[in-house]
Amino acid sequence: MKRTIKIIKYIFLILITAIFLFPVVYMIACSFMSNSQVASMLDFTNGAYKEINLIPEMFSLEQYYQVFFRRPEYLLKFWNSVIITFPTVIAQVIVSALAAFAFAKLKFPFRDKLFFVYIVLLILPLQVTLVPNYIVLDNLELLNNFLAIILPGTFSAFGICLLRQSIKYIPESSIEAARIDGASYFKIFTNIILPQIKGGLITLTLLCFIDNWNVVEQPLIYFDDEAMYPLSIGLSDISNSDYGIVFACGVMFMIPALLIYLYGQKDIDSPFVQVDKN
């Protein structure tokens, strides 16, 4: 009986995994198909796809050849994504860690009230802040500039809330001991806090990376020049794109996010306290 339940559990888990992995597998499979096969498969004229096939009729690298050698605009869009994402992630992690340290361990007037305001900001949907941000960026003459996405992304309330929770787990006594030994707050931050919230920092890096890597709304609103659009918009604009190329671009677009996940995979298991797993 136990064995049967175990088998049923495994079948259920395999099915769930297959459902979640299907879009990725389908994208990879389609990227190796010829353009004509992809176009005939995704013929949407009668309101339904003609077929879903995971096996190419003829294995073809044509889509990758097109993306890497014949259609440089997709590579340029990839770099736009990099330009938007990497500075935002680095800046957001630095700013969030410093602010979270202040909110968690330093004592100053209205600290908790100010943090409450941050929580309120966290609850606000992105779309609510788009128009005020647009007006501010317009006044700062930052529209049609990558800073229009990097700057608002840097001061994210989410990162501060996440890291504050991580820092709160660090015992007060270790900070007091360091203060007695004459360590400055900056020294405490770099030598005591940061090493202990490594999991939280990697979690934030990963989440922030995914958030900015997949950005769609902000570039559409803040940029007039389509040459500045990141690849996420090129992929979402599938109706105007070549289907086969979109799949190859999708694979290219997935690789950095996947690598960052693989890099931090073990550390994000424990975002709140650094646990020695050895």
Added chain:
Amino acid sequence: MKKDKLKKYSIRFGITFLIVIAFLTYFSGTIDNMLLPQVKVSDVAYGTINGEQSRDDRYLIPLSAVIAMGDTGSVFVTKTDENNKTTVSEATVNIKNSDDLYYEVTSDEMYGGMKVVYSTSKSISNGDRVYIVEE
């Protein structure tokens, strides 16, 4: 140990991936042009072979530019867009006269100042992108 290996390979693969993409992006224009059919073009000129006036617009086109089939034929004319990318489109022509160098043709799809392809490094078809070789 396994964890460190995964991290090490992720970083190495990530850096390699970015370098390859950077290389391809930087040289994409060059690679793209190298892979395109290289064509030589000539201006479409108004005129007749014997120099007489004609009621309809007549053009003089090099012999090698026309794929002739009896009294009709086709030529590839080039079109350059705002991104400086050139494509070819096929135009039908009616052959009226010829000599050792030129066909005298009429066509509704042509006008003076157009450029016709008279030599190509690879076979081309309607809508193909090409690279114009300067002479």
